[in-house]
Amino acid sequence: MQYLVSVIDDKTHPGSTDRQPAISAFNERLIAEGYWVFAGGLADTDAATVVDNRGEQAVFSDGPFVESKEYLAGVWVWEAPDLDVALELATEASKVCDRKIEVRPFR
C-alpha cells in the first residue's frame, strides 16, 4: 500500500531551518528498510502557477491554487503494509522535519 506523506509548513509559525542533516539520515533509514518510494522538497508557493484549461482557452494564474497560512513544503511516497506502520514513521518524520505531516493513502 502506498501513502502520500505531505510535509506541512506554516507561514506564521515556520519550523526550524536546520533539519536537512536529520532528514537525510531519516531518508537513509526509509531506503534501508524498504519504505522509501520517492521524496522531494518543493520550492516556495510563490513559484507555483495554476493552469485552467477547462474553458475556451487556458488561463494561467500566478501562485498556488489556494492561498493559506499552511502550505505543502514537500512530499514523500512510502510503501507500507498498513496505516499503523505509516503513522509510526510519520510520527518520527514530524519530529525529524519539525513540521506537521499528513498521511494519505493512494487509491
Place this chain on the structure above:
Amino acid sequence: MSDVEEAVTRAHHGEWARVVAALTRRFGDLDIAEEAAAEAFATAVERWPADGVPPNPGAWLTTTATRKAIDRIRRENKRDDKQKEARMLDDALPEPLGAIDDDRLRLIFTCCHPALAMETRVALTLRMVGGLTMPEIARAFLVAESTMGQRITRAKAKIKAARIPYRVPSAADLPARVSGVLAVLFLVFNEGYLATGPGTDPVRHDLTAEAIRLTRLIRALLPDDGEVTGLLALMLLVEARRSARVSAGGELVALDEQDRGAWDAELIAEGHRLVRERLAAAAAGVAPGRYQILAAINAVHTSARDIRDTDWAQIRALYDQLVRVDPSPMSALNRAIAVAELDGPEVALAAVDRLEDKLAGYHAYHATRADLLRRLGRSGQARAAYDKAIDLAGNTAETASLTRRRDRLR
C-alpha cells in the same frame, strides 16, 4: 417477553461482536461483516420461534452469517477477482473457539483506532461491537440518523482506504491504545449517566448498561490490565447509585442526600471486589492509573452507610494521588469538594477560585462554587454562581436540582 425473544436478545448481547469480529477477519471488510451479522439475527428472529433455539446460538449465528456473506460476495463479485473469492470461500466454515476472542479484541481496536475522530470511534464501537442500530446510536448522541449513518460509513471507508489494520496492537503500543478504548467506553458511560439535552431522560440506562457490558468484555479479554479493571469497578460503583440519584420529581439528588438503602448492594460488592484486587496489585508495586484511583474514591463513598461515616481524609488522599496522575483542573475541582469536608468551605473556595481560568465555561465549576458560597452564607454570590451553573448545565435533572437550591437561598 417469550422464551424465544429472550434467547434472541441474549444472543444479540452475547454474540453480536463475536459474529461481526469473526466475519471481519474472514472477509476483511466491516461492511460485509456487519450486514451479514444483521441478516443472521433477522433470520434467527424468523426461524427460532418455529425451529426452536439452537443448542449453540453463537455457532448457529456465525454459520448463518458466513453463508449470507458468501451469498452476497457471489452476487456482487460475479466477474471479479476469482482468486480472491476462492480464497475467501474455501476457508473451513466454523472457526476454532480459541481464535475468536482475539477477533473481538481486534474489532475493538479497529473501531477505536486513533486515526478516527473520537466521536466516530464512539459511534463505530457502539455499532460494530455493541450491535446498537443506527437509529439507537443517533438517538444516544442527539444527531440525525443520516448524520450518524454518514459518520459510520465514512469511518468504514477510511478503515478500508487507509488500511487501518485489523489486529491487536503490539505489546509496545498496547497501553496507549487500550487507554483510547477505555476513553471511548467512559464517554459512553458518562453520556448515559449524565445525559445531555432537554428532551432526554436524565439517566440513560441503555448507555450505562452498554458501556458496562463492553468494559466487561474488554476485561474478559485483557484481565491483567489494571486500568480496565479500574474502569469497570468505577462504572459499577457509580451505576450502583443510579436509582437513588434522581428523585421522583425528576431532580438530581446529591450524594449527601441520597437514600443509601436504595443503592444496589450487588454492584457495590462486585465493585469493591475489583478495587481490592487492584489494591493488592498496588501493594505489590504496580502504580494505579486514573480509573483505578477514581474507583477507589467511589469505593470509599459506597463503604459509608451514612454520609457522616464517610472517610473524607482517605478521599482527599486519593484525590492527591489522582492529581499527580491526572493534573487536570477537573481533578483539582473534585479534590476541593473533599477539602471542604475536612478543612471547611472557605479553604475549598480558595482552591476552587484558582481554577477559574480553566473551568469558567464548565457548569460543575459554578455549581461547586455556588454550594461553597451558600455554606459560607454569601447568598448573593451563591445566587449568581447558581445562575451561571444553570445556564451551562445540559442535564435536566441537574438543572432542576440547581434551581431548587438557588431558590432556597435567603
